[in-house]
Amino acid sequence: MRWMVLCLFPLPAFADALIPNRIIKAGQVIEAADISVVDADIPGTATDPALVAGQEARVALYPGRPIRNGQFGPPxxxxxxxxxxxxxxxxxxxxxxxxxxxxxxxxxxxxxxxxxxxxxxxxxxxxxxxxxxxxxxxx
Incomplete structure (x- = not known):
């Protein structure tokens, strides 16, 4: 008789997150060149650059900090x-x-x-x- 042991370890699931490349002031329109995609597991963050580009920043966005879904909207x-x-x-x-x-x-x-x-x-x-x-x- 053969035994097979299967061990499952939870691995972090990485998804894309968007971060600004520069300081974007509240009220400024976000350009495609202003954002970068990084691998990160951060709930509630924007993941699609096409949905963010052309939108207006509702609050100041700082480089290295992820862009959250409520921080941008239509101009x-x-x-x-x-x-x-x-x-x-x-x-x-x-x-x-x-x-x-x-x-x-x-x-x-x-x-x-x-x-x-x-x-x-x-x-x-x-x-x-x-x-x-x-x-x-x-x-």
Whole structure:
């Protein structure tokens, strides 16, 4: 009779992680040349350079430190205090006016906007064309 002994030892699983090559300030767009891929097992870090390049740094990124998933996002197309087209559409009702952005953001971000006609502050989602669509609130 033959015996076979199989020993399994856990080995570290290495995955790719992205690190910046230079200091990238918050608000700067990340270029492909600004990042490098390293072998590391760090949960919650960005792994695909194609998804990070062209995005905007939300916080300062330092060389040698891994880029985490929440530290970048779409570039801002609406700036703080910018006058924006504000729309509210519900069924056949459509209201269009101007508002002043109280924060900066990129496509899909929800930011506070002051309606310049009524002086009320509403929450609006930034659309790809730079307009802001009022977010409906339940209640």
């Amino acid at each position: 801002a197309i609406v700036l703080r205090n910018q006058v924006v087209s504000l729309s509210y559409v519900m069924g056949t009702l459509a209201i269009f006016t101007e508002g002043r952005a109280l924060d900066r953001g990129g496509v899909g971000d929800v930011i506070p906007v002051v309606n310049l006609s009524s002086r009320n502050t509403v929450q609006g989602r930034i659309m790809p064309d730079g307009t802001v669509s009022v977010v409906r609130t339940e209640g």
